[in-house]
Amino acid sequence: MAGRVIVVTSGKGGVGKTTTTANLGAGLASLGRRVCLVDADIGLRNLDVVMGLENRIVYDLVEVVEGHARLRNALIKDKRLDGLFLLPAAQTREKDAVTPEQMKALCAQLAEEFDYVLVDSPAGIEHGFRNAIAGATEAIIVTTPEVAAVRDADRITGLLEAHELSNPRLIINRIRPQMVRRGDMLDIDDVIEILAIDLLGIVPDDESIIVATNKGEPVVLGGNTRAAQAYRNIVRRIEGEEVPFMQLEEEGWLSRLRSLVGFGRKQRGA
Amino acid sequence: MLDFFMRLFRGEDQSKHVAKERLRLVLVQDRTSLSPQALDALKEDLIAVISKYLEIDETGPDVVLERDGDSIALVATIPVKRAAGVARAGR
Numbered sequence: 001m002a003g004r005v006i007v008v009t010s011g012k013g014g015v016g017k018t019t020t021t022a023n024l025g026a027g028l029a030s031l032g033r034r035v036c037l038v039d040a041d042i043g044l045r046n047l048d049v050v051m052g053l054e055n056r057i058v059y060d061l062v063e064v065v066e067g068h069a070r071l072r073n074a075l076i077k078d079k080r081l082d083g084l085f086l087l088p089a090a091q092t093r094e095k096d097a098v099t100p101e102q103m104k105a106l107c108a109q110l111a112e113e114f115d116y117v118l119v120d121s122p123a124g125i126e127h128g129f130r131n132a133i134a135g136a137t138e139a140i141i142v143t144t145p146e147v148a149a150v151r152d153a154d155r156i157t158g159l160l161e162a163h164e165l166s167n168p169r170l171i172i173n174r175i176r177p178q179m180v181r182r183g184d185m186l187d188i189d190d191v192i193e194i195l196a197i198d199l200l201g202i203v204p205d206d207e208s209i210i211v212a213t214n215k216g217e218p219v220v221l222g223g224n225t226r227a228a229q230a231y232r233n234i235v236r237r238i239e240g241e242e243v244p245f246m247q248l249e250e251e252g253w254l255s256r257l258r259s260l261v262g263f264g265r266k267q268r269g270a
Numbered sequence: 271m272l273d274f275f276m277r278l279f280r281g282e283d284q285s286k287h288v289a290k291e292r293l294r295l296v297l298v299q300d301r302t303s304l305s306p307q308a309l310d311a312l313k314e315d316l317i318a319v320i321s322k323y324l325e326i327d328e329t330g331p332d333v334v335l336e337r338d339g340d341s342i343a344l345v346a347t348i349p350v351k352r353a354a355g356v357a358r359a360g361r
Contacts, residue, residue, distance in 0.1 A: 147289050147296075154297050183284025190290050194297065196336070 003111040007136035011152030013123030016173040021120040026218035027235035029084035033115040040132035041122040045089035052216020062090035100134035107135025139168040145186040169200035177248040201234035
């Protein structure tokens with residue numbers, strides 16, 4: 001049976017696509033799945049450094065597509081997990097070095113060998129994005145609780161639907177529970193209400209992500225941080241398990257007092 | 271002082287409400303390529319037509335475009351006072 005090809009995309013840059021791809025891949029591989037991560041961000045590759053595999057690159061995606069390298073020789077095996085591989089992007093080529101048809105063929109070939117093919121999409125909605133989604137059968141949209149990121153996520157949802165990727169699932173990244181609590185950050189319900197797509201997971205803003213990225217180690221493989229737990233939950237949901245959404249924080253005294261007095265809930269239905 | 275506490279409790283100063291409202295407006299434009307001016311004009315026309323039959327609370331109408339899956343719906347919430355010209359005392 002062919003594996004699942006899932007594109008991780010967002011529209012806006014800097015919301016955490018690459019970190020998400022790395023952690024979901026590592027999380028799935030740690031459950032014993034065979035996973036190939038594909039960096040589709042040609043010219044601006046980064047999945048290699050987030051994974052800590054930057055020193056092992058011999059061939060890249062463009063060389064494979066052009067027939068200058070065998071796929072098998074370009075795949076970098078992860079040093080920590082048996083079933084985890086990375087196909088790096090080319091760094092010195094342009095985005096249009098690859099066509100959507102070539103990406104489709106490449107993903108189909110990878111899906112024969114792997115349970116999961118996770119494609120890390122570049123930011124934007126141009127050629128690189130169209131390449132990244134070409135071979136995908138499912139899509140994950142990453143956003144943060146900010147106006148610009150949510151707006152772009154909505155735009156991407158429309159574009160995915162136009163390309164027959166009609167049920168994208170959403171990861172809300174970098175939630176700061178304290179800001180949500182005092183009403184200075186869109187909360188999960190707000191974002192879901194606005195975007196009207198299915199929620200796959202929520203990831204709290206966590207310094208451990210930066211520390212892990214400094215070291216080139218996906219946080220999901222490290223200790224028991226909130227972010228690691230969040231990614232593990234998402235991985236289980238991708239696998240089809242029903243996992244309750246993480247409680248970000250105990251309710252603060254103010255919101256408890258508010259609900260006691262009867263205020264504060266009013267805005268919900270508005 | 272009391273005012274301060276009321277604001278605190280009701281959360282009117284919370285910036286997320288501003289964010290949400292701005293998002294709603296900008297997404298209408300993104301989803302339909304309809305400008306806010308065009309949407310306002312649509313709203314006024316709708317009210318004008320409905321006013322022929324019903325007496326409307328002019329301050330209340332809310333016309334928004336919402337996406338439900340892959341389709342877009344025009345959702346109009348128009349509070350009605352009573353049927354026009356059929357004013358009944360006490361209602």
